[in-house]
Amino acid sequence: MQLWLDERANWPHTGGNRALFLNAKGGRLSARAAGGIIAEIAKTAGLDGPATAHVLRHTLATTLVRGKTDLVMVAELLGHARLETTRRYSLPPDKDKEDARTSARVSAIRIRTGSGPFFCSFCPACNLKPI
Template sequence: MPGELEAVLADYLTRLERAPLSAESRRTYASKVRQYLAWLAAADTDGDPLADPAARDWAVRDYRTHLVTVAKRKPATVNNALAALDDFYTRRGLGPAAADRLDLPTSPRRSLPQRAQTRWLRAVAQEPSARDRALALLPFYAGPRIAETVRLDLDDVRLSARKGELRLLGKGGKPRWVPLHPELRAALAAWLEERRTWPGAQENPALFLNRRGGRLSVRGARDVFARIADTAGLDAATAHDLRHTFATTLVRGGTDLVIVAELLGHARLETTRGYTRPSAEDRERALDLLPVDR
């Protein structure tokens, strides 16, 4: 990347560091903008896309086309890149580019079928670590994003004799309180008791610690989920799959969409409505209702 674009990136990273975003969002934005600037260095653009609004719009649209036709990126990945570029240009004082988002496929969210849910819970119960048991049950019983989970501090957990609630910081630092399911409450209580013996327990406010006494990272948390999925004999059971399972279970159980949206930290009800779409299993069950004559 040419030196002038390296300077542009460095300036953006400095501004991004002061933004009220999660560490995960900052890393994602930084990566997406770095890729865009690298593309910009070799692209044949009209005008100066870093100073002229019209040239900005043309360049971002051309980059969107590049991601779709050359890089073969999925619509959600392209839209994430466009969101990062909106942030980049806004912090440069030009404002978001006039570039439409791609339509996302209307397939249902990935959630675990009933049998896989049982296998997951049984694998979690076999975990010797109280930390990993609590971590694995969080998205299943409370639905946080993985970045929200590792961002939890001790003060974000409130436990009483029979109840409890969790304070989660969503996108943009927006807080929400989620009541604790009894199984999750018991798992968190067990972890808080065991946590006292871990390195960093007195100095670090993080709810989930790593073995060195630091805050558990997103990567470290993903490793835990992958290991438990392997124990359960599941091809994949990510924290996001479990979040989807949490939401799908509530929606199909008749919970009001507004309540589900609040629990998930969705800003738009339309996002939550995606959990009402039928799955392949739903379609198969529908066919089972048809009579046969043999």
């Protein structure tokens, strides 16, 4: 990013434009132009599936949230007015849910068979019996 910021300072015709990404004339890069650049980069990289600015935005938000970045900070970076909008990125994907169910089934099998550290014959503290 710093390399681009250093280069941007010398970009022709920028005037007082504060936009981060600029077109060849020094103006703000349009959404359409950004989409074309993103699609070309994805094609060159051999990526399958959609590669749009929207997908990149979601990828950034998901990466930040899964990396334990504070939701308020993520909301601010994305320009969300409501934290509930940003919270969507913290919801577990279907694969994570399935992995949790699989893990729970393995634990239940260990309890039933008495193998592993999860075995107990009866837990008076919580009144639970093995499945």
